[in-house]
Amino acid sequence: MEEQRLIYLDHAATSWPKPPQVTEAMLQAALNDAANPGRGSHAMAVRASRIMFDTRKWLSKLFHIKNPNDIAFTCNTTMALNMAIKGWVKPGDHVIATSIEHNSVRRPLYDLELKHGVQVSYIESNAEGDIQVSQIADAIRSNTSLIIVTHSSNLLGNILPVAEIGELARKKGIKLLVDAAQSAGILPIDVEAMGIDMLAFPGHKGLLGPQGTGGLYIHPELDLEPLLHGGTGSQSETPWQPQVRPDRYEAGTQNTPGLAGLQAGVRHILNETVQKIHTNEWRLSQRLLEGLSGINGVNVLGPAIGEPRTGIVAFYVDAIDPSEMSFILDQHYGIAVRSGFHCTPLAHSSAGTAKTGAVRASVGLYTTEQEVDALTEAVKEIVEQYKL
Secondary structure, three states: OOOOOOEEOEOOOOOOOOOHHHHHHHHHHHHHOOOOOOOOOOHHHHHHHHHHHHHHHHHHHHHOOOOHHHEEEEOOHHHHHHHHHHHHOOOOOEEEEEOOOOHHHHHHHHHHHHHHOOEEEEEOOOOOOOOOHHHHHHHOOOOEEEEEEEOEOOOOOOEOOHHHHHHHHHHHOOEEEEEOOOOOOOOOOOOOOOOOOEEEEEOOOOOOOOOOOEEEEEOOOOOOOOOOOOOOOOOOOOOOOOOOOOHHHOOOOOOHHHHHHHHHHHHHHHHHOHHHHHHHHHHHHHHHHHHHHOOOOEEEOOOOOOOOOOOEEEEEEOOEOHHHHHHHHHHHHOEEOEEEOOOOHHHHHHHOOOOOOEEEEEOOOOOOHHHHHHHHHHHHHHHHHOOO
16 A cells, blocks of 8 residues: 655644755764864864854844854754843843743743743734734833744734834834744844844744754843853853853853754755745645635634735634544644644634634645645545534
8 A cells, every 4th residue: 555645734833844955964964073063173173163153154144143143052942032031031020922922932921920020911912913013012111121022923824013013112222022933934034124132033944954953143232141051162261151152142062963954954045035935835825725715614813815924824623623633634634734722822812712722734845736735625525524
C-alpha cells in the first residue's frame, strides 16, 4: 500500500520542510565548526564566532537594524519576550498589552502583577482581532512604561498597525515591544521606521531556521536587566555581567549549528523577498477562506475575505469538537493542522471561541494550491458524514 503523503498546514507552529540549504548549513557547522563561539582563539572557535556574527548581520539586513550587536540570540520567542518584559518593567509600572497576545506575554505579565505590583491593561479587540490606536492612547497612564503588541495574531491572522502604535509610543515616551512570532520573514519589518524598541522573533517559523533559535532586538538606548547571568567568554575576571553587547544578554554557550541554519533561512528569505512570500501566503489563505466559507456549518475566524492577514486560517464546525476534527484530518486524510486554544485564551474570548477552541490551518513557503484544496475537500467530506 502506498504511503499517504503528509500535507503540512501547521506553519504557524513551526515551518516544515526547511529549505535544503538550512539543514546543509547545520550539518556543516556540526561537522566543521562545532567549537564554542567566543570561548577560544583557535581556528574552529573563530569560525563558530563568525557564524554567529554573520547570522546577526543577515538578520539586521532583514529587520533594518543598524548595529548587528543589538540582537541577542535566544532559544525561542518566549525567551525573548521574557527577557524584554522582565528586563525592562519595574515594580509599580503600568503595561499596556492586547487581548490577542500569546501566553508568552500574558504569563510573564501575570507573574509581575502577582509578585511586583505591576499594573496591566489589556486592550480588547473585536472578533476579527482589530485594535484601534486610539484604544491604546486612551489606556496610557503616567506610569506606563511599556506597550506590547503582537504583529499578527497566532489565532486570527490579523495584522496590527505597528507603525502607528510605534509613532504613538515615541510621542508619549513609552517603549514598544513587538512579538513577531507570526510575522518575522513574512511581513516587512523595519525597526527604525516602525518605532520598535524591542523585537522578539523565532528562528523556526517564518525565518525557516531550526527549533531552538530566536532572538531579541534591543534598541541601543535601552539597558535591560539580563534574564540570565553567567559565562560569556568576555570579561571573565569580573563577578558582574558585562555591559558590552551582545555578551550582556547571551550567557552560556550558543546554538552554533542552529544559528548556521537560521542564517541560511534568512538569506533564502532575502533572496525570495518578504513581499513575494507574503503575497503568496495571502493568496493561499484567501483560497482557503473561500473554500471553507462555502461549507455549511463551518465558521471561519479572523478578517473577512479580501482583508489583510497572514497565512493563518482558524475555524470551527458546529457540533464537531476541534480536537476531533484535527484528529480525523490527520489520521484519515494525512493533513496536519492544530486544534485547541493555541496558547492564546484571551484571543479566543475576543473571537467568541473561549469554550470550544478552534482548528488552525497555516500555510508556508512550500504550500501549494492543491494542498489547500485538499483541506477544503476533507472538511467538506467530514461535515457531510456528520450530516450537519
